[in-house]
Amino acid sequence: MKRRTTSQQSSQGLSFSAGIPFFQSLKSVLRSAKVIFRMDWRNIPSFVLNQFLITFQPFVALFFSARILDLLATGAPRQKIITWIITAVLCNFGVYLLERLSYCVTNVEGITLYWQLYQEMSRVMMQADYEELEKPDIGLAKERIYRSTRMFWYGPWEVPGVLMAVVQGLTIIITSLALAWPAFMPVAGEGFPLGTLLMVLFIAISACYSVVTENRLYRMKEDGLERMAAQLRRIRFLSRYAREDQGAKDIRLYNQQQMIQTQSQEITRKIEAMSKERATLRSRSSGIRGAMSQVVVCLAYASVGIRAIAGIFSVGNVVQYVGAVTQLAEGIRVLIYSLQHIRMQGPHCQEYLDFIGEGKDPKQYRHRQDGTEHVQLAEDWEIVFDNVSFRYPGTEEWALKDLSICLRKGQHYALVGMNGSGKTTFVKLLCRLYDPTQGRILLNGKDIRTYRSAEYQRLFAVVFQDFQIFALPLGENIAASMRYDENRIRDCMEKAGISDWAAKLPKGLKQPLYTVESDGVNISGGEAQKIAIARALYKDAPFVVLDEPTAALDPLAEAEIYSKFHDITDHKGALYISHRLSSCRFCNTIAVFHEGKLVQEGSHEELLAQPEGQYAHLWEAQAQWYQ
Numbered sequence: 001m002k003r004r005t006t007s008q009q010s011s012q013g014l015s016f017s018a019g020i021p022f023f024q025s026l027k028s029v030l031r032s033a034k035v036i037f038r039m040d041w042r043n044i045p046s047f048v049l050n051q052f053l054i055t056f057q058p059f060v061a062l063f064f065s066a067r068i069l070d071l072l073a074t075g076a077p078r079q080k081i082i083t084w085i086i087t088a089v090l091c092n093f094g095v096y097l098l099e100r101l102s103y104c105v106t107n108v109e110g111i112t113l114y115w116q117l118y119q120e121m122s123r124v125m126m127q128a129d130y131e132e133l134e135k136p137d138i139g140l141a142k143e144r145i146y147r148s149t150r151m152f153w154y155g156p157w158e159v160p161g162v163l164m165a166v167v168q169g170l171t172i173i174i175t176s177l178a179l180a181w182p183a184f185m186p187v188a189g190e191g192f193p194l195g196t197l198l199m200v201l202f203i204a205i206s207a208c209y210s211v212v213t214e215n216r217l218y219r220m221k222e223d224g225l226e227r228m229a230a231q232l233r234r235i236r237f238l239s240r241y242a243r244e245d246q247g248a249k250d251i252r253l254y255n256q257q258q259m260i261q262t263q264s265q266e267i268t269r270k271i272e273a274m275s276k277e278r279a280t281l282r283s284r285s286s287g288i289r290g291a292m293s294q295v296v297v298c299l300a301y302a303s304v305g306i307r308a309i310a311g312i313f314s315v316g317n318v319v320q321y322v323g324a325v326t327q328l329a330e331g332i333r334v335l336i337y338s339l340q341h342i343r344m345q346g347p348h349c350q351e352y353l354d355f356i357g358e359g360k361d362p363k364q365y366r367h368r369q370d371g372t373e374h375v376q377l378a379e380d381w382e383i384v385f386d387n388v389s390f391r392y393p394g395t396e397e398w399a400l401k402d403l404s405i406c407l408r409k410g411q412h413y414a415l416v417g418m419n420g421s422g423k424t425t426f427v428k429l430l431c432r433l434y435d436p437t438q439g440r441i442l443l444n445g446k447d448i449r450t451y452r453s454a455e456y457q458r459l460f461a462v463v464f465q466d467f468q469i470f471a472l473p474l475g476e477n478i479a480a481s482m483r484y485d486e487n488r489i490r491d492c493m494e495k496a497g498i499s500d501w502a503a504k505l506p507k508g509l510k511q512p513l514y515t516v517e518s519d520g521v522n523i524s525g526g527e528a529q530k531i532a533i534a535r536a537l538y539k540d541a542p543f544v545v546l547d548e549p550t551a552a553l554d555p556l557a558e559a560e561i562y563s564k565f566h567d568i569t570d571h572k573g574a575l576y577i578s579h580r581l582s583s584c585r586f587c588n589t590i591a592v593f594h595e596g597k598l599v600q601e602g603s604h605e606e607l608l609a610q611p612e613g614q615y616a617h618l619w620e621a622q623a624q625w626y627q
């Protein structure tokens with residue numbers, strides 16, 4: 001087996017990145033901010049202003065209270081006091097109004113940013129070469145980003161909040177220093193008072209304590225992430241299984257309710273135990289920090305009060321300085337917390353930036369050479385596989401080996417063979433989703449790599465085994481576009497055998513599929529398959545490929561599709577992959593694949609005439625069930 005299993009992948013590549021140096025983290029966070037700014041800069045100024053005003057507001061009140069108290073204490077004229085009071089009220093109100101206004105103007109909710117950043121990932125992926133998407137590294141990087149976001153709230157979506165915390169911390173520190181600086185300054189002839197020294201010392205101790213505890217909390221979180229992620233994954237799986245329709249039948253018939261509940265409770269207990277140590281440290285450190293800030297307040301009162309008694313400071317000064325010193329300690333804490341957060345977010349932001357290729361080669365997922373020639377289909381055309389071999393990137397074994405075959409206009413081909421024999425890989429190469437590792441594929445004698453790949457891919461309408469129908473209206477699904485020709489759609493639905501079903505839909509072609517919309521309808525596997533076939537017909541491409549197109553259809557529907565398809569694709573090229581050999585027997589040519597090789601080629605009768613051949617074995621094996 002060549003493909004790696006998901007559990008192998010997860011153990012090898014899903015582990016979280018270890019912490020990186022602070023300045024590297026800061027750089028990643030700032031580069032993420034640049035990406036966010038580029039996505040939607042219009043809301044940023046109002047957002048920054050809003051956060052600044054929220055932080056600044058208490059200082060306005062503090063400043064004016066101090067002034068008014070001083071005026072009252074010194075018996076200033078009433079008129080002057082009233083003017084100050086009115087100014088205070090107006091300033092407070094003005095700041096409040098500005099804050100509310102900037103809040104209303106800012107219509108960024110975290111959720112918008114979250115989706116914008118995901119959209120950017122989708123945009124990059126949609127433009128990538130198909131083969132890039134199947135590379136294990138990209139799959140793992142995608143998974144790590146989703147995990148960081150969904151489980152731990154890490155990633156660029158957190159950057160605005162983190163940077164704002166830095167701005168808030170700095171605003172508080174600068175404003176409180178501006179308001180309280182005289183409290184820290186020695187007075188002429190007095191020397192440096194002990195109270196002030198102690199106050200400064202305690203602020204420094206409190207800051208150091210914050211650094212140490214935030215650091216420990218960070219380490220604990222990083223160390224626990226991997227264990228926690230495994231438990232969170234389990235509980236997510238169980239709760240999704242218990243909630244969604246898919247599990248509902250099994251839950252009831254196998255009486256799984258009790259098992260699911262017990263397992264879930266056990267996992268919850270484990271998660272609780274894991275987070276307990278951190279929660280304990282967090283609450284203890286916040287208690288100790290609270291006590292320290294009380295000591296700072298006491299020392300501030302003592303040092304400022306002594307000077308007030310000595311007549312150096314006024315009553316207003318006492319209120320202003322003590323208030324500002326208290327805020328200063330808080331500002332330092334906020335700043336330390338936000339810097340620690342930058343350290344935590346850095347590696348996750350970097351992972352996202354690497355994924356979207358920010359600051360790198362914009363074509364990091366587009367390595368394939370595109371041709372320059374236009375595809376011009378002559379009356380007659382043919383596609384030739386000339387000794388083609390193919391290995392999936394990162395694998396050692398050949399998925400296809402030395403394959404040569406010619407596909408012509410108007411001819412119908414069937415690919416048959418056991419699972420893993422290379423049929424789907426053949427189709428991927430035919431449509432130029434991959435290029436051969438060795439050999440060439442030629443369209444009318446020219447290597448398909450010389451053609452513009454978008455034009456070349458227009459030649460094919462393919463229904464893959466894992467086709468996708470979207471939670472969009474029926475018409476848009478079939479046309480693969482928001483604008484469509486209704487008559488053509490009805491014609492394709494008729495040919496795909498889905499007209500009767502569609503006629504019963506309350507909203508006709510505008511009917512949303514799946515219950516993502518409140519008025520959506522759920523569709524069965526067979527209906528989905530017919531919609532996918534109608535979509536392939538609507539594309540009206542010269543070559544139609546159906547990869548196991550009828551797996552979800554009943555025998556009658558299958559027979560109907562096949563008989564119609566032979567007529568519809570009469571003048572086109574058609575290729576069927578099916579395990580039901582009886583469906584393929586009417587094709588002009590049947591190509592039998594075995595372990596990546598084309599082992600037989602011919603009509604049904606020709607192949608049956610070779611009793612030792614692979615086809616005869618497969619036919620016999622199926623036929624015995626019908627005897």
Ligand code: ADP
Pocket residue numbers: 001002003134392395399417418419420421422423424425426
């Ligand atoms: P079939 O369609 O006949 O069932 P496939 O073409 O899907 O066979 O697969 C042929 C071989 O290529 C198998 O061994 C399969 O495991 C391998 N294979 C298919 N897809 C990938 C992939 N994305 N990466 C690595 N190996 C793959």
